């Protein structure tokens with residue numbers, strides 16, 4: 001049986017460039033580009049995926065749970081945060097795994113994830129999540145690329161840089177509302193997409209009211225005590241000038 005090369009396409013530059021590296025080594029005949037759609041992505045992510053797939057010459061394979069991250073949080077009575085994000089498991093890992101189990105044999109399949117050398121701390125968790133499958137991380141191999149260098153690679157290939165990177169976000173996922181992101185990304189989202197931020201802020205308040213718990217996506221530590229920092233509070237601090245939006249790394253579309 002031929003060996004299958006399944007790239008977990010996240011919509012990020014890293015997973016596309018990982019696919020490029022796999023293509024250089026193995027060609028595309030046995031390549032699968034697997035994308036788990038959370039239903040809350042930025043419209044430009046789909047444009048980027050279309051461009052990426054056209055460049056690679058491989059169609060996109062889409063899996064979908066059907067819920068959004070917020071629906072998962074309400075279903076599970078648990079608000080995702082930087083340490084624990086059930087949305088990732090429900091909307092990405094499980095649908096991808098089910099697809100693999102239905103269409104591939106672990107003995108003749110390699111799964112590739114676009115994590116880069118700067119994110120190596122995430123490897124043990126990802127390897128554990130893919131237990132039973134061979135998993136590789138092409139972007140952790142030399143040459144190591146910074147995010148800016150990855151975006152330059154896109155420009156060289158005439159692929160427009162996804163919008164979320166252009167406004168300074170580190171990751172192109174969940175329309176800039178990733179619960180794993182820190183204060184920096186949320187402030188950039190507040191600046192670039194105030195309506196999206198307002199939506200997440202309302203959802204967080206609704207969750208707190210419905211379950212009667214003092215929880216938040218973000219936390220802060222004051223005088224050695226860790227406590228929730230709501231999106232509403234972060235916005236108020238931004239509005240009264242207590243916190244400022246970080247200067248994004250400048251990048252252009254082309």
Ligand code: SF4
Pocket residue numbers: 038069080085087088091092173174177178179180
């Ligand atoms: S990108 Fe963030 S918010 Fe979206 S599914 Fe993954 S962990 Fe959850």
